[in-house]
Amino acid sequence: MASKTFLSVVPPATPEQRFSEYLAGLDDDKLACKAGTHNIPKLKPGRLPEGVDVRRFGSQGQFQITLACEDCGLPATLTTGNHGVLGPESRWVYDYAALPGFLAPKGTGRVGRKADYRVELGQRLAADVINAAAVTASRDAAAKRVEAARRAAVTPRQVHRRPNAHATNPRARKNTRDGERKMHAERQQRGGQL
């Protein structure tokens, strides 16, 4: 009896509360798409994406192409112009109701904004961003060590590229010493003659 009384006085959840609950329970794939963009496989000549549905539409040779977002599974349909040719006005139309749990609860549409999904995604991602920064930093440090080792290996060769003949060639050194001795002797001889 007491609990019945209690239940009767609990106020109904506000749209903000209901939206917060929905946002917290939204799976990562749906959240990432709602915060960003869907990932519908691209249409390219030669081979349409796997899992595509193409159905005739209308009486002018139009077609409807249906694919699902590769991340959240939301189906999207594109209607071609005549004879299957996509016109500039052809764009993907998403079937939100086809994906259970994708839409925010009724009555919360005015509460939830794209920014709310981005903030929620950012909070769930923060630890991964920090961990990835550590991985990138250690990769940068390893690349620097490799570069430093490469420079150290290259430097001696660069020094010897223009060798000093007197420093590296014993014969050149000897010739220089002999020449100096000869000049000295000649100078002494001239001195003696004077």
Ligand SMILES: [Zn+2]
């Ligand atoms: Zn999606």
